[in-house]
Amino acid sequence: MNSKKIVSLIPKVILIVLLLIIINIQLSTTQITGTLEQGFIYSLLALGIFISLRILDIPDLTVDGSFTLGVAVSVMFAYNGHPFLGILLSVVAGALAGMVTGILQTKLNVQPILAGIITLTGLYSVNLHIMDGNPNVSLWKKETIFSFFEEILPENAPVKIIVTGGITLIVIIVVYWFLNTQLGMALRATGDNEYMVRASSINSDRMKIIGFAIANALVAMCGGVIAQYNSAGDANGGTGMLVAGCASIIIGEVFFGKHTIVSCILSSVVGATAYRYVLSLAMSIGMKAIDFKLFSALIVAVAISIPTVKRFVVKTYNRMRDKGGKVNA
Amino acid sequence: MLKLYDVNITFNKNTVNERKALSDFNLNIEKGDFVTVIGSNGAGKSTLMNVVCGTYGVDSGHIYLDDRDITRLKEYQRAKIIGRLFQDPLKGTAPNMTIEENLGLAYGRGKKRTLAFGISKKDIVLFREKLAKLGLGLEDRMKTPVGLLSGGQRQALTLMMATIVTPKLLLLDEHTAALDPKTAGKVMEITDRIVKENNITTLMITHNIQNALDYGNRTIVLSQGRLLMDIKGDDRKNMTTEKLMKLYSSSANDVMTDKMLL
Secondary structure (H helix, E strand, O other): OOHHHHHHHHHHHHHHHHHHHHHHHHOOHHHHHHHHHHHHHHHHHHHHHHHHHHHOOOOOOHHHHHHHHHHHHHHHHHHOOOHHHHHHHHHHHHHHHHHHHHHHHHOOOOOHHHHHHHHHHHHHHHHHHHOOOOOEEEOOOOOOHHHHHHHHOOOOOOHHHHHHHHHHHHHHHHHHHHHOEHHHHHHHHHHHOHHHHHHOOOOHHHHHHHHHHHHHHHHHHHHHHHHHHHOEEEOOOOOOHHHHHHHHHHHHHHHHOOOOHHHHHHHHHHHHHHHHHHHHHHHHOOOOHHHHHHHHHHHHHHHHHHHHHHHHHHHHHHHHHHHHHHHHO | OEEEEEEEEEEOOOOOOOEEEEEEEEEEEOOOOEEEEEEOOOOOHHHHHHHHHOOOOOOEEEEEEOOEEOOOOOHHHHOOOEEEEOOOOOOOOOOOOEHHHHHHHHHOOOOOOOOOEOOOHHHHHHHHHHHHHHOOOHHHOOOOEHHHOOHHHHHHHHHHHHHOOOOOEEEEEOOOOOOOHHHHHHHHHHHHHHHHHHOOEEEEEOOOHHHHHHOOOEEEEEEOOEEEEEEEHHHHHHOOHHHHHHHHHHHHHHHHHHHHHO
16 A cells, blocks of 8 residues: 555544544444444345445435335235244335336336436325335334344343444345356446446447346335335335435445446445444434434535535636736736 | 348438438448448448447448348347447447346357356456456456456457457447557557458558558448448558548538538
8 A cells, every 4th residue: 555545544544533423422332333234234224225326326206215125025025923034024025116228228218316206106196005004113022033033142232232243244245246256247348338348249238237126125125124124115215215325325436436346335334333323323313203204305405416516616716716816016 | 241232321311401421322341351441530430330220220222231121120139240439438348237147148149148158268268368468467367247347358359359259240439439549559460360360351441541451351431321432452451651642622611611511
């Protein structure tokens, strides 16, 4: 590592240390572990959005709907005594939702953003149907994957951390492996240069459909796990998930950049966790839960517009300086 | 080898901008031919390429490759047997992926993309060997994202990608036009070597008339979507740039007068 690289790391390290100190002062131990658990679960959401937003280079609005789809499927199966099947099927359901968006976009030539909105809107009804028309379903005293492991693992073990961390770790490994397979490489190339992909005898339409399926499978899995984690499912729980996921990815990229697959995956996971901590901190100093969406919207808007604002400031500064120089002369 | 029968394609049909890009176009290319294609702007050269590789569907007519009717095949399906280079060096490679990943993708041409690892150790040895032959030092930068390479390097890499699985047909659409003269010369040299080594049937569009005569064994001149001239054998040996230039500009004049009339 050269000295230049180390110098560029200093502000990031200071930022992380500062954040850790504030977290330690502001939050209680239960809050710290609770937020970490949530961070692990929401990493799945960030990884899913990373696949559509960064790899396919298309913002996919299906996310808000497929998250709730995952919640609905998982909560209903857990309610009827099949928590594991619930998670598995929420993944399948999410993949199907993603395929619908993909097919709309590629085979039927619907605008990418509109294709997502169409699926999202349709999913509102589908989700309510799955939840038998109830906007809320509680898993009070029902078995969830968490209660299952609580019985198996020794007493006093940090079950929730182990389960959420374990799931995230497995998903990270699978995503990393997949992106390095022939199929995964073709998927990455599709978002990078579609001309090249078609000229290399790859069906770019099929790749997009596969990409959206995987992205939404991960998002729905996140919804499925979070529902059992909270022991409750809400038909409106998915609103704002795309923006929250984008915020996570953007925060992560500040630390790790987006140069290699490893750094991208780390960005998603660490970003999602950091984002949850930021929310917890904001809550601990008095922010209300109803302001969360506004908060995430601001983070994304600000983070994306920073380069433009920076350019504008530099330009204005240079112009003022040049003007000043002339007056002085 | 490659046969086009009465191919018609019209852009902006039924509008004031209607333009016949290819009209009743016939062409027959033998196996192992290296055909250079010249013609003024709007003569239909790029349309010809796009029709052969499937970017545009034809209005009528048939295209055969190796006696197989490929008229209805999609672009990615034809890409299994057709290698292609664009004029824009940025189009042929994926900028955020490394050199070896790009080559790995190209090496899977025509095969099913599975869940096996994208690049094997054996592949890397092969890629290094082939890259070393280009003489651009790329073999030591296998992990570099392609976006960091120069236009010439990217075009040379694209050429390797298009031919790493020997295609039945190679299409070159002014692939050196966006490069500086020295780099263009080098890329042209590499092209000629690869085509000769593998005896690939090739169709090359160029605006450089010297190149059109220096390389290949046959030259065709297009004008207004038709085959104006087909120069091969002894005719071609006796052809000079001056003579060809006259023909070339006369075909360009046609378009000019047409435009003036409008």
